[in-house]
Amino acid sequence: AQSVAQPEDQVNVAEGNPLTVKCTYSVSGNPYLFWYVQYPNRGLQFLLKYITGDNLVKGSYGFEAEFNKSQTSFHLKKPSALVSDSALYFCAVRDSADSNYQLIWGAGTKLIIKP
């Protein structure tokens, strides 16, 4: 069965420091992986995706994510955090071999950037 795990409910980082938000997944076939961000009382905004190709993908607002097939991980990273990055981050996966078109979502990680 497909699943996504975001092992940290909350991540605290000082402004200017690098940040990592973790995501691991389980699918039968090849994964399509996505990161979204949600600000309070707002819908989800797409940040980046991995479909195929380079394991390091770059997205919006300076975020990037590294696909690691052996560790079944897709961690979100940013070299220097901003206070405005504080939000809820969701990882999602779809199994390319599955005829079901649903995305499977993680429970979310709250990122808090302190000045």
Add this chain to the structure above:
Amino acid sequence: DTGVSQNPRHKITKRGQNVTFRCDPISEHNRLYWYRQTLGQGPEFLTYFQNEAQLEKSRLLSDRFSAERPKGSFSTLEIQRTEQGDSAMYLCASSYTGDSYEQYFGPGTRLTVT
């Protein structure tokens, strides 16, 4: 920027009443999705359309829930005989046809059932 729009943004209703939400997707997108999200949780899939065809429904979608996309453009989600457990944020998203395309979300409709 013609993103996904949803109306109303907020709805307060009394238990037992019917409510209807509207979603207008990005115009070039063939796929439209409905999700429900409760506080601190990820989105839960409810249903999705490709053009006007409803191709999949979650088991979460009880008989009280119905969704339509009559002309393959906007969609409506109706909840009949609302219950307090229906209180949540209802999110709509749209995407191009194709499994690798990302979904773009609207701002959501927050439903409160009193």
